[in-house]
Amino acid sequence: MxxxxxxxxxxxxxxxxxxxxxxxxxxSRYVKPRSxxxxxxxxxxxxxxxxxxxxxxxxxSDVNMNIPVIDLQSLSSGEDIALREETLQRVxxxxxxxxxxxxxxxxxxxxxxxxxxxxxxxxFDQPYELKxxxxxxxxxxxxxxxxxxxxxxxxLDWSDYFFLHYMPPSLxxxxxxxxxxxxxxxxxxxxxxxxxxxxxxxxxxxxxNLGLKExxxxxxxGGENEIGGCLRVNFYPKCPQPDLTLGLSAHSxxxxxxxxxxxxxxxxxxxxxxxxxxxxxxxxxAFIINVGDQIQVMSNAxxxxxxxxxxxxxNKDRVSLAFFYNPKSDLLIEPAKELVTKERPALYQPxxxxxxxxxxxxxxxxxKAQVESLTSPIR
Numbered sequence: 001m002x003x004x005x006x007x008x009x010x011x012x013x014x015x016x017x018x019x020x021x022x023x024x025x026x027x028s029r030y031v032k033p034r035s036x037x038x039x040x041x042x043x044x045x046x047x048x049x050x051x052x053x054x055x056x057x058x059x060x061s062d063v064n065m066n067i068p069v070i071d072l073q074s075l076s077s078g079e080d081i082a083l084r085e086e087t088l089q090r091v092x093x094x095x096x097x098x099x100x101x102x103x104x105x106x107x108x109x110x111x112x113x114x115x116x117x118x119x120x121x122x123x124f125d126q127p128y129e130l131k132x133x134x135x136x137x138x139x140x141x142x143x144x145x146x147x148x149x150x151x152x153x154x155x156l157d158w159s160d161y162f163f164l165h166y167m168p169p170s171l172x173x174x175x176x177x178x179x180x181x182x183x184x185x186x187x188x189x190x191x192x193x194x195x196x197x198x199x200x201x202x203x204x205x206x207x208x209n210l211g212l213k214e215x216x217x218x219x220x221x222g223g224e225n226e227i228g229g230c231l232r233v234n235f236y237p238k239c240p241q242p243d244l245t246l247g248l249s250a251h252s253x254x255x256x257x258x259x260x261x262x263x264x265x266x267x268x269x270x271x272x273x274x275x276x277x278x279x280x281x282x283x284x285x286a287f288i289i290n291v292g293d294q295i296q297v298m299s300n301a302x303x304x305x306x307x308x309x310x311x312x313x314x315n316k317d318r319v320s321l322a323f324f325y326n327p328k329s330d331l332l333i334e335p336a337k338e339l340v341t342k343e344r345p346a347l348y349q350p351x352x353x354x355x356x357x358x359x360x361x362x363x364x365x366x367x368k369a370q371v372e373s374l375t376s377p378i379r
Contacts, residue, residue: 068090114264206299210302217256251309253292271307
């Protein structure tokens with residue numbers, strides 16, 4: 001695995017510890033430049049019933065917008081062909097127009113989803129000395145962490161996380177998974193297995209909608225036993241000045257696709273739509289799915305990854321589980337030959353995912369700067 005830095009450039013501070021210390025203002029290390037700060041944030045709202053929309057100085061907001069919601073029930077029943085085709089079209093439209101959508105009736109046990117979220121919340125409630133046994137490094141990021149990127153003096157995000165490898169099985173190391181709460185390792189295994197299945201089904205839908213063979217994207221990712229799968233559990237502590245910082249800076253996901261289990265009480269994910277930042281209003285028992293940079297490349301930009309960020313709350317902590325469904329790290333990723341024509345030449349040069357993700361691991365989240373920098377000159 002490629003990595004240019006073996007250690008963090010300065011001592012790591014746990015954001016949860018800062019939040020619990022009772023401070024009334026956040027350290028300058030977490031204060032974002034004015035152009036990146038969320039404004040008009042209703043930080044006292046903890047219910048998901050009303051989506052909140054924040055704007056930066058150069059952005060607009062629209063409270064009536066939300067990402068598409070897609071019911072996958074018809075895809076498993078197979079009884080109503082017309083409804084199945086309508087569902088396929090809704091997925092295609094969401095991938096083209098939004099890059100983000102919610103899915104319900106997705107086949108993953110609601111009880112398993114609740115257990116996974118609750119057990120991870122219990123992990124973050126453990127004493128710090130127990131969590132520090134899993135402290136990570138920028139070499140692989142695996143374990144308990146509090147920053148992305150290794151630039152000394154960088155402005156940091158208001159969050160902690162736990163990152164682990166799930167796929168391929170050869171990278172799955174349960175010794176690096178928390179032992180407390182006692183049932184967490186078992187639930188990680190069960191949850192990972194179900195979410196990997198869901199990811200495979202979504203790849204099939206995307207392949208069909210692109211006019212490719214149903215197994216095209218799965219094979220381009222390395223096959224079902226060789227895909228890359230990582231789980232990052234995000235913990236966003238309450239923040240005394242949520243208008244000055246972000247839980248996660250604006251970025252597009254570098255991998256193939258992300259399957260997010262959001263917090264069930266506090267919303268915070270914002271998606272860019274044109275000049276708008278839309279605060280996602282998660283439905284109960286839904287997953288939020290978004291297109292990553294690698295599918296943008298493979299689809300030759302028919303599907304696009306989309307910038308998103310996370311705002312924080314003055315009264316409530318948030319927990320979310322992001323499962324990154326990625327190509328095998330050493331495979332060359334490039335536009336599908338079937339999607340390259342004289343009128344629409346290949347927009348991207350081939351690159352392995354290992355090479356690609358080195359950028360965010362070194363620099364941290366940087367909008368869409370990376371994927372846009374890869375665009376090939378049109379000949």
